[in-house]
Amino acid sequence: MNKLRHLIDPEDFTTKELDELIKLAKEMYHHPEKYNEACKGKILGTLFYEPSTRTRLSFESAMLRLGGSILGFSDAATSSVSKGESIADTIRVISSYADIAVMRHPKEGAPKLASKYAHIPIINGGDGGHQHPTQTLTDLLTIHMYKGAFENQTIAFCGDLKFGRTVHSLIRTLARYNIKQFILISPEELSLPDSLKRSLIKDGVTLKEVSTLEEVMNEIDILYMTRIQKERFFNEADYNRLKGSYILDLAKIKTAKKDMIIMHPLPRVNEIAYELDQDPRAVYFEQAKLGIYIRMALITKLLEVDLTC
Amino acid sequence: MLEVTSIKKGIVLDHITVGNGLKIFNKLMLDQVDYPVVLLMNVPSKAMGRKDIIKIENNIDIDLAFLGLIDDSITVNIIKEGKLGQKKKVEIPKNVKGLFSCHNPRCITNFDDYVKPEFELVSSDTLSYQCEYCEEITEYKI
């Protein structure tokens, strides 16, 4: 028997494996009917120790579209997961209830712990502020879907780059694809952590840091927007002074390329004006939809489903 | 020089940096054992000027990884039948399991008693260890 595979960190997969997943997800997107019995008889356990409706529904939709079934809990507080039980015990029991499981947990490293004791593949559905690898996979698929490749693209990240784990993870993964330049747009207080910057620069990546969207808008191929949370600021005055600079609206994209794409991990609050939703460059809802197909591809990969017939 | 009876069988921790002798004594909880133990402090040393020494008369296992964390100048001498059997330099351990806890308050290892925190050395200058679970860095301090 092959060694059990998990997805805890995007680094668990080689770029070759990521390419294969993206290719399969695209195939599933274009021909979903071919895969609607791929996981027939298989069960996905959804272990949500904290609520995250969007992520949970995306996984459930993915498994149902593959013809599989789901079971699990959506909030540890109201579920039967006994308080104080070790994750090691829980996951050994769940291993006989389900064939694969996704775990969302408020504590960092919890899915990794689960993977050490599980007899089934474990997917990290987000662990505190640490990792959320299926968001990264979703982002990769979206870029590939619209741009056909990762190379030779100018990718800009805007908003809270200090605490935004989706940004950190996507930048790290793109850097593995030899993307050598990123544009970072954020207030100084919310710039990319120094430790991450240092490790990127060591890998030969150039970071162009600016404080406004306008000054770089015409260079961007992919604009990745993130939410700026009010509580990240030291005081209300700073927040009010700065927030407008990082809200995307029609006026700000006047100088943008015609084929630029605007991404966002969702939910958005006010960082992208509603008036942009009709613009063909706004792909964030499509991005959320693509998240289902990359999860379908991931589930079949980890379950080692034979898709040849 | 102060003479202390040499031991027949046991362990001598030599070349301990002055001041660390008592810390190691406490960490190893040698005040609670029922076999002979000697702690020598501020002993003149050619190499170090002054040093501390601990002699433990018994055949006990000492966690060398743990000693390396506290003081990597230590030499461990294993004594058998009154003779020096083996001499080992301790080293700063590359991998550590369960010897200290992760500094990240959101780390699962601080909440789940089943799991022992595991670390990998990232800098021996600062004794910085990266957590196997949350990947945050913990600087070890005695």
Ligand SMILES: [Zn+2]
């Ligand atoms: Zn940790």
